[in-house]
Amino acid sequence: MTIAEVSKKYQISADTLRYYEKEGLIPYVNRTEGGVRNYTEEDCTRIEFVKCMRSAGLSIEVLKKYFELFKCGKRTLKARRELLATERKALQERFVELQDTLKRLDYKISVYDKAIASKDKELKF
Amino acid sequence: MTIAEVSKKYQISADTLRYYEKEGLIPYVNRTEGGVRNYTEEDCTRIEFVKCMRSAGLSIEVLKKYFELFKCGKRTLKARRELLATERKALQERFVELQDTLKRLDYKISVYDKAIASKDKELKF
């Protein structure tokens, strides 16, 4: 797969794909004779994983660390597990926070609806 | 309340509080004779709201817009309601995505636990 195809498939710009590669979030991608990137299925799987983790808020730095550990082989299994567990915990916290904020917004919107219906109220903010 | 007190109370740096004020996320805070900020309870309520919305991911720009509308009075009630509804929708989407990612991480961690237990497996990444 070319960079354009991967870019389209995952909705990630070619620049970003090259950037991720440079940062080590994707392993060095094989090139054709002419030096053009040729992504394998495995590359794609990893790109999809990176996209998912990035959109969940894992930093480039953390993902870099994870793949660095991965490169060091089996002896880093535990370290990688711990890294994922740490990130999972942070995500869980953000998840709960988000849930609360959603409730708060729902309430605020309902207050707005009442204010709009009663035609003359104003809110504190 | 001084800026130091508010900063401590909400775990927001004094710099950030001044920045928020400059950007219109907090109304102009009253000063003492000497020009030192003196936050009211209402300022604090608003700061708490801003903090909550910021940590949920609402941008400075959106919050700025919201408070600008607020300054224009009752006639912007609907617009503000719509703004909040739009942000709520985006949050909801991120919430669902986060839920999926949490599940995915749980699964991945369980795979790691198995690999660690069986002592000789390696994973794809």
Place this chain on the structure above:
DNA sequence: GTAGCAGTTGGAGTGAACTTTAAGTCAAGA
């Protein structure tokens, strides 16, 4: 063979959200 297009590189630029700096003011305590 040359136009055009998709790709390559390294490096510079961007936008969001702070964060730091420089230079100063003010109030309280020794």
Place this chain on the structure above:
DNA sequence: TCTTGACTTAAAGTTCACTCCAACTGCTAC
């Protein structure tokens, strides 16, 4: 009175995560 420390301002600097640019190369179609 002097020092200390928390505050003030405007403006420059930082960080993160891209995003764009210039200059180039290599296929493909005419």
